[in-house]
Amino acid sequence: MNAERAAEFITEPRTVRVPARAPRWVVPLVKTLLAFTDLALATLSFATAFYLRNHEAMFRRTAQGNLTWVSEFAPYAALLPLVIPIRLLLLRYYDLYRLRGEFSLVDDMARVFKATAIGSLLIVAAAFMYRGGIAYRTFSYSRGIFLFDFLLALVSIGAVRMILRTGQIVMRRRGVNLIPTLIVGRGTEALQFIREMRARPELGYRVIGLVENGQFDSGAPSYFEGVPVIGNLKSLPEAIRESGANEVIISDPSVPGEALFDVMIQTGRRRGVEFRIAPTLLNCLPSKTEIDQVGSLPMVTLFRSPLSSAARIVKRAADLIIATLALLILAPLWLLIALLIKLDSRGVVFY
Structure with a gap:
């Protein structure tokens, strides 16, 4: 068996395995810290927006010496249990906690804008539907505070993402946070991929081996572009x-x-391995693909790795929250349509 493997493989695959430059817990820790930072920024942006609009302190001391909300800020404080989850879920929905693979600063800023803008719209809708519960049902919220909150959240969250990505670029140039990558086939495309990833480590890839398409030719060199x-x-x-x-x-x-x-099926999607394909192979693409780019090289991603259990929970929670808010916002319109149907036609509204 060993003799057959030695004849088949020029280099043993296990010898190209790259030892981790950082412990496995580093990436989850960075994601957790990033989420807590976003939580703090969402809270601080909302509180600062109130101060900029009203020029009043948010806290006061009671006769017992304890800190409590001032009466003017109390209705807004009642919204914080909605503001924080909406901000975090939208950031997760737009994939702003991903540290793996290539990224674009421009694309990140565009996704931050979408997440904060849609989040602010949902916060406004929730505020005017929920109104802080029974205690503040007659309170009129200031639209200026929500505008300031949007701008502050956009700038602060965007700045944190810029700092994070800059740190990633620095670390990747030192060989950290790089994805071990195999390339199938020799040729011009493989040469471009290897040179691009080697010249630009900030893309997040490290080419560790090359796989022949077909049986290995004994006359071919055992290395391709190093x-x-x-x-x-x-x-x-x-x-x-x-x-x-x-x-x-x-x-x-x-x-x-x-x-x-067959290779993808044997590998198994739960291993977290992603397959990318050159655009010249469009004749064998399945329907579930994603057009992407690695540096200046176009790529097509096949079957993104499945969501983790935690990611599925977050996605499901986001779906339920957004759907519930949409139902509440559109409920008056549907009631009006039902009333018009009832006045115009005989019988029940629903068939």
Whole structure:
């Protein structure tokens, strides 16, 4: 068995496995700290918006020496249990807690704007529907405070994302937070991918091995552009497991679509491995694809890795909250439509 493997593989896949430059808990810790930072910024933006609008302190001391809300801020304080989840869920919905792979500062700022803008609209809608509960049902909220809150949240959250991404660029140039990547096939496309990722480590990829499309030619060099050849397409699932690769780029346009999908099935989606494919292979694309770009190179992502259990819970919670708010906002319109149907036609409104 070992003799057969030595004949088949030029370089053992396990030898190209890159040891982690940081402990596994670092990325979850950074995401957690980022979420707590966003929570603090959402609270601070809302409180600062009140101060800028009214020029009044938000706290006062009671006769017992305890801090409490001033009466003017109390109706807004009652909204904080809605403001904070809406902000965090929208940021998660727009994938602003992702630290893996390539990113664009412009794209990040666009997603921050969408998350804060839609979040502010939902906060306004929730404020005027909920009105702080029974205690403040007759209170009239200031629209200026919501405008200031939007601007402050946009600037502060955007600034934090810029600082985070700048830190990622610095760390990636030092070899940290890079995705171990395999490339399938030799040729011009593979050469471009290797050179682009090597010249721009801030993209977040480290090419650790090359996989031949078909049987290895004994006359072919065992390295391609300094990258070791570790196997062929048939052995790709095993090469992924042994090398610890998290990304596979298909650069050879002659790769059979059936063989590619067999590899993906054998690899299993729960391993968190993403497959990207050169646009020249559009003839074998499934319907569930995503057009993407790595640096200046166009890519098509096949089957994004599935959401984790925590991510599914967050997504489900966001769906329920947004759907509930939409139902509440549109309820008067639906009641009006039901009334018009009842006045215009005989029988029940619902069929």
